[in-house]
Amino acid sequence: MSLYKKCHRWFHQFASPKYFYDISHIISKYAIVVCIICFIAGLYGGLILAPADYQQGDSFRIMYVHVPAAWMALFVYVVMAVAGGIGLIWHIKLAEIVARNSAPIGASFTFLALVSGAIWGKPMWGAYWVWDARLTSFLILFFLYLGYIALQSAFEDRRVAARAGAILALVGIVNIPIIHYSVEWWSTLHQGSIISQIDKPTVHMSMLIPLIFMVLAFKTFYVTSLLIRVRTEILEYESNTSWVKQLLRDYKNVTN
Amino acid sequence: MTPRKKRIVIVCSILAGMALAATLILTAFEKNLLYFYSPTQVIAGETPTERSFRIGGLVLNDSVKRNTDNLEVSFVLTDTVNEITVTFEGILPDLFREGQGIVANGKLDADNVFKAEEVLAKHDENYMPPEVAQALEDAGAKIPESHDAAQ
Amino acid sequence: MSLTDFLSMGGYAKYIWPVYGICAVVLFLNIALPIFRERKVIRELQKRLQSEESKT
Structure with a gap:
C-alpha cells in the first residue's frame, strides 16, 4: 500500500466518529494532566519566581494571562477556519463539529485577552482602551467569533449552519495576519511582538520560561474543553447508530 | 469538474x-x-491643523520641566531626528519618564508647541529584571530599542 | 518574601488579582458547562433509548 493511501485511510479512520470518540478519551486524559502540571508550574514561576520587570514592576505579571490568551485566540480561530474549510470541501462531519465547538472557547480566550489587556493598560499606558490598529483588529476578532456563534444558532439544520459558519470563518481569516503584523505595519500604542526573532527573545529567560508553561497550559486546556464538547455532539449526531446505543446502555450500567 | x-x-x-x-x-x-505621527511628520506639516491628532516619540533626557504651582509639565518629544515641545496639565501614567516612548493627543499651537490633552505611555517589548537592566547599562550596552518607538 | 508582600504585588494588586480572577472564572466555565451538558445529553439520550426499546 502506498504511503498516500495509508495516510488517506488513517485520515478517514481518525475522522470516523466512533474511532474519534474512543481515542478522544485517551487524548483528553493526557491533556488534563499536562494542563494541570503546566498551570501549576506557570503560575508558580510567573507569580512567585519571576522577578519584577525593570520598567513595569510587578504589573507585567498580567502578561502570563494576556499573552497565552491572545495567542490561543488566534490559534483557535485558525483551527476553526481550517476545520470549517475541510468540512466544506470534503463534507467530513467531525471537522464541522470541531469547528463549531472551537468557537465558544476561542471567544472566551479573545474576551480574556481584551479584558486583561484593558486592565493592564490602565496603570501602564494611562488608558483602558485606545483605538490603535492592534486593539481594533483584535476587537474585530471578538466580533467574528460572536458572529460565528450567532450564525450557528440561527440555522435549524446543523450541516447548513456548519457550511455558513465555515464561509464566515474563512472570510474572517484575513484578519489574523492583520492582527499579527499590525504592530509592525502601523505605529501603535501596543508594544511590538515579543517573538519577532526566535533566537533573540526580548523577554528575559527568568520571565520567559513561566510564559512558555502558561502557553502550554492554555493549549492543553483548549484540547480538554474542546474534546468534551466534541464528544457530546458526536453522541447527539450519532444517537441512532448501534454503537452509540450500545454505549448508552453501558453507561447506564455504570451509573446505576 | x-x-x-x-x-x-x-x-x-x-x-x-x-x-x-x-x-x-x-x-x-x-x-x-497610523495611531500617531512622529515629530518629523509634524514639522513637515503632514498633520491636521484644525482638529487634534496624536504625536508619538521618546521623551528627551533632561527635558522634563514641572511647574511647582500646578500639575503643568513640559517636555521635549524626539524621534532622534526632530524635536517638538509638548505641554500637558494632568496626571501622567506610571511609565512616563525620560527616555520613554509616549503618545500624546492634542493640538499644535501657533508657536509649534504641542498642547496635549492626554498623555499615554508606550512601552516596548523588552522585559527583564532590574539587575539585568542595570548590568546592561553598566556594560555600556544600550537596551535594545523597540523598532517603532524611535520610528 | 512575606504573604502580604506577595498579595500587594508591588502596589499593582488591584490590577493583577482581578485579571487572574476573571481568568479563573472563564476557564472554570469552559470546563464545567461542557461537562454538565455532556451529562445532560447522555441522560436524555438514555431516556429516549429506553422508551424506544420498551415500545418494541
Missing part, C-alpha cells in the same frame, strides 16, 4: 478574494491607520 474540486475552487477563491480586498482597503487607508 467533480463537485469536490468545485468546492476547493470556491474556498480558494474566497480566500484569494478576501486577501485582495484586504490589501486594497489597507493600502487605501494606510495613513488613517
Whole structure:
C-alpha cells in the first residue's frame, strides 16, 4: 500500500466518529494532566519566581494571562477556519463539529485577552482602551467569533449552519495576519511582538520560561474543553447508530 | 469538474478574494491607520491643523520641566531626528519618564508647541529584571530599542 | 518574601488579582458547562433509548 493511501485511510479512520470518540478519551486524559502540571508550574514561576520587570514592576505579571490568551485566540480561530474549510470541501462531519465547538472557547480566550489587556493598560499606558490598529483588529476578532456563534444558532439544520459558519470563518481569516503584523505595519500604542526573532527573545529567560508553561497550559486546556464538547455532539449526531446505543446502555450500567 | 474540486475552487477563491480586498482597503487607508505621527511628520506639516491628532516619540533626557504651582509639565518629544515641545496639565501614567516612548493627543499651537490633552505611555517589548537592566547599562550596552518607538 | 508582600504585588494588586480572577472564572466555565451538558445529553439520550426499546 502506498504511503498516500495509508495516510488517506488513517485520515478517514481518525475522522470516523466512533474511532474519534474512543481515542478522544485517551487524548483528553493526557491533556488534563499536562494542563494541570503546566498551570501549576506557570503560575508558580510567573507569580512567585519571576522577578519584577525593570520598567513595569510587578504589573507585567498580567502578561502570563494576556499573552497565552491572545495567542490561543488566534490559534483557535485558525483551527476553526481550517476545520470549517475541510468540512466544506470534503463534507467530513467531525471537522464541522470541531469547528463549531472551537468557537465558544476561542471567544472566551479573545474576551480574556481584551479584558486583561484593558486592565493592564490602565496603570501602564494611562488608558483602558485606545483605538490603535492592534486593539481594533483584535476587537474585530471578538466580533467574528460572536458572529460565528450567532450564525450557528440561527440555522435549524446543523450541516447548513456548519457550511455558513465555515464561509464566515474563512472570510474572517484575513484578519489574523492583520492582527499579527499590525504592530509592525502601523505605529501603535501596543508594544511590538515579543517573538519577532526566535533566537533573540526580548523577554528575559527568568520571565520567559513561566510564559512558555502558561502557553502550554492554555493549549492543553483548549484540547480538554474542546474534546468534551466534541464528544457530546458526536453522541447527539450519532444517537441512532448501534454503537452509540450500545454505549448508552453501558453507561447506564455504570451509573446505576 | 467533480463537485469536490468545485468546492476547493470556491474556498480558494474566497480566500484569494478576501486577501485582495484586504490589501486594497489597507493600502487605501494606510495613513488613517497610523495611531500617531512622529515629530518629523509634524514639522513637515503632514498633520491636521484644525482638529487634534496624536504625536508619538521618546521623551528627551533632561527635558522634563514641572511647574511647582500646578500639575503643568513640559517636555521635549524626539524621534532622534526632530524635536517638538509638548505641554500637558494632568496626571501622567506610571511609565512616563525620560527616555520613554509616549503618545500624546492634542493640538499644535501657533508657536509649534504641542498642547496635549492626554498623555499615554508606550512601552516596548523588552522585559527583564532590574539587575539585568542595570548590568546592561553598566556594560555600556544600550537596551535594545523597540523598532517603532524611535520610528 | 512575606504573604502580604506577595498579595500587594508591588502596589499593582488591584490590577493583577482581578485579571487572574476573571481568568479563573472563564476557564472554570469552559470546563464545567461542557461537562454538565455532556451529562445532560447522555441522560436524555438514555431516556429516549429506553422508551424506544420498551415500545418494541
